[in-house]
């Protein structure tokens with residue numbers, strides 16, 4: 392039985408509770424004494440789906456000596472085994488912190504195309520100023536469990552290899568949880584599909600010919616600009632209703648597709664109630680959005696807009 396089959400519906404798989412408690416109560420083979428049974432299970436599974444030999448088409452085209460081939464295959468392999476994706480077809484975009492790939496969804500998911508965001512192991516080097524974003528957050532591991540252990544906290548502070556590992560898991564898990572929360576609240580974000588290790592799967596925005604452009608890459612039709620600006624601001628407002636500020640919003644992190652917008656890229660999201668820099672980040676997000684739309688003739692005052700959202704949010708005395 393693969394992991395996906397343990398869930399009644401695909402929705403359940405997507406929003407599964409990955410906490411240790413939930414894993415403990417989930418049916419399935421456990422207990423050390425069942426080692427032999429597990430070994431047999433593993434062998435059957437390997438025969439079943441050929442995971443050991445799976446190399447997605449995109450990776451096949453890469454020189455086997457190149458690390459990207461192994462990186463893509465190993466990162467997306469678990470989703471292949473879980474029958475969420477059947478292939479990886481192209482690199483959508485490569486960045487400093489992450490690469491995004493286009494995948495073919497398994498028929499069981501009901502989704503044709505899936506985007507996989509793979510974080511680089513060395514992303515931490517590029518995460519500047521992470522103290523601003525982390526201020527007021529509790530330390531959590533990839534599964535959202537609060538880290539209480541002295542060892543973890545010490546390691547994170549000292550940035551040992553183990554500490555960096557905890558840190559990366561924390562960022563990625565946080566991005567996935569935030570995106571899930573926003574999607575469920577009705578925000579215009581790609582639907583989250585799953586996450587494991589360094590990888591997040593989500594709805595692919597675009598079609599077989601190519602991914603949706605970001606606002607920075609597209610010349611918006613002038614007559615759509617005002618409505619799309621409103622749409623972005625509605626999303627910023629909805630995020631704040633959920634006590635969240637994007638923290639890195641700009642024309643680079645908004646996709647445009649079929650007349651609508653999608654907000655992406657959430658690892659630096661901050662909690663409005665706890666982060667002392669939340670207002671400044673909100674104002675900066677809105678300023679960047681206003682700058683973009685001003686170029687299309689939609690001229691708005693970002694500071695006034697930021698206050699229009701923030702002041703009622705904080706209430707009297709805030």
Ligand SMILES: Nc1ncnc2c1ncn2[C@@H]1O[C@H](COP(=O)(O)OP(=O)(O)O)[C@@H](O)[C@H]1O
Pocket residue numbers: 483484485486487488489490491506508581593594595596597602603604605643644655656657
């Ligand atoms: N769900 C998606 N569908 C289509 N393209 C996407 C999707 N998510 C990201 N992309 C593309 O990948 C790029 C990088 O993704 P992003 O989440 O912004 O990561 P980062 O900026 O940290 O590298 C985006 O600018 C966008 O072009």
Ligand SMILES: [Mg+2]
Pocket residue numbers: 643644656
């Ligand atoms: Mg980005």
